[in-house]
Amino acid sequence: MHSPLALSYQSRVLSAYEGEILGEAFFRVLAEEADGKVRAKLVELAGIEKLVAGALLPLVLRYRLEPKSAEMLAKKARDEALDYAKLGWTEFAVKLKNLLGPFVREFQILLGEAPVEDRPYIQLLLDHEIALFDFAQTEGEESTDGQHHLDSFVKKHKALLPSGN
DSSP states (O other): OOOHHHHHHHHHHHHHHHHHHHHHHHHHHHHHHOOHHHHHHHHHHHHHHHHHHHHHHHHHHHTTOOOOOHHHHHHHHHHHHTTTTTSOHHHHHHHHHHHHHHHHHHHHHHHHHSOGGGHHHHHHHHHHHHHHHHHHHHHHTSOSOOHHHHHHHHHHTTTTSOSOO
């Protein structure tokens, strides 16, 4: 029998994993409607979400977690994308930053609760969320290119990230 804390930790790992799958689909849906640099940035964000989901897969397997179907998560992503699809890039980035803030805090707490063997994966999850937050802040509030935040994340965690997009 699992302790309530363990179940809570594992359910939050599952939620984070599903969030990455949903995030990939979310950014891909938005990229379908975008052009030029915006499209490239959205495709890059989708690729990062896919890499992080792949990096979290060992935890999902270790704990025998059962994620929602990719189809169900993709539908939810399409529904959520509707709120973002008509925004200009700067407004999108600001709204995205506001969405990501609570996840940064959640993953900081999750890292503190993680068993030692899970910490590299949860640190990757946290660093990824911080990189996305910083990217969105730079793109939205400073109106400059935030790509370096994503590049730094990928470089730092290259060993845990699956290869390819």
